[in-house]
Amino acid sequence: MIEKVKFFLRLTGNNLWQFRTRNLFSVTIICLSFLTVGIFMSLSNNLRDTARELSSNMSVAFYLEPGLSPAASDAIRQEISKPAFVESVKSVTPAEALERFRTSFPELADIVAGLKGNPFPPSLELRVNAKASASKEVVAFVEGMKKRPGVTDVLFNQDWVEKMQGFSRLAGAIGAFLGGILILTSFFIISNVVKLNVFARKNEIEILRMVGGTNLFIRIPFWLEGITLGLLGSLLSLGLLFIVIRLFPVYLGASLGALQELLRFRYPDLTQAIALLCGGAATGFIGSATSVSKFLKV
């Protein structure tokens, strides 16, 4: 058994080397296809993580009517503290809001200094626990509170979370679509390369049949070739993906400005890397198996 495995591996190695130019071509195509999938996957990873980060820090700001009595303010505070998804509630006075503005936007200090009064209304800041963030329950509650007397406006960052999640899904879908087309292309290329190899080795196949080689014995080297090409292509794409992720911020990062955060790539995790490799191997195997079964009538 071990002898047979060694024999097949040796044979596969020899065959890959014998037709190295066309094999290199198919490895390149597989590599580019999986690199495309990988790039969109890592972009999607980033958007998903950003959406997760946003939703875990989700807060709702309830702006109160200026001059609202402390009793009325307390009543609202008690009301918004009730739901189970509320983690904490914090009162922000107009003075605190002004101070926050000064700290956040130091370049606008002149405008702040020119103000006659404090334009910021008092507010209540509510933190939602991560599990319930952006749930229908929270949205319904916020909508209800908008109509409550004493509350002038509500600021809720749920829209951002939804947008991020949407972008993440879109990036994933584009990746899957483009990657799918390219993987299909590489599947056909492998299939054709193996077909060419089958034709080029027709004489050898004939000899193997003649000396009593089984169908499996004749087919295994072709399958192994397909798997090796697929694995090499996807491994190379993984390497290139790491280089792209590393070099992207260096060359393009700064010029993207505010988009930099959104377009930041994240390294694929181990599961994704293994999935890419397995995808490569599977593409190679299916490509060669269909070709062999179609063109190798043994």
Place this chain on the structure above:
Amino acid sequence: MIELFHIWKQYQKPYWALSDVTLQIDDGDFYFITGPSGSGKTTLLRTIFREILPTEGQILINGINILKIHDNRIYTLRRTMGIVFQDFRLMFHRTVFDNVAVPLQVVGVGRKEIRRRVFNTLQKVNLHQKMWELPAHLSYGEQQRVAIARAVVNNPEIILADEPTGNLDPELAFEIVTLFKEFNKQGATVIIGSHDRELIRHFGDNILFLQKGKIVGKEAHG
């Protein structure tokens, strides 16, 4: 024992490549099948090798009807036979050793054993010193000896050779058939398709004459 019963083969109507061929070849026989081009020599050999199926008739090898063997199991039959062609059919990008080792690799013989058997076989055909050369670097006669070594390395019960000397000069042709004769002496049944009268006269124990697919004569000198 090889038994052919009323074998008919038609590739294209209305011509018959083989017409009612009935024949019995005993174990250890040395047979020449001869006749002019298109007489059916190759068809007969290919039918015995189960490369083509006859239109009618039965072929028994050691009592087994080889026409009933499923396509997926033909390899079991092929492993008991060795075949040599006029055009050698070698793998020209592989060494002599690799070419001769193939029948052993197919049945999963270990590497050391393969080395031993290939070397011994190449010694018998006097090519052991060119074991690591590519067939393209060998003469026609040597290439045919590689093909013979490949056919016999597995100690087959039956050796079939279709015009094995067709590309060779008379001296080399004698050398090649002498080799077949030696393997025959060691117990293999040898069937050679040839139209070389000189060779047949010299070596022919049993001669089968074919014409237009029909057996038109038999001679036994053994």
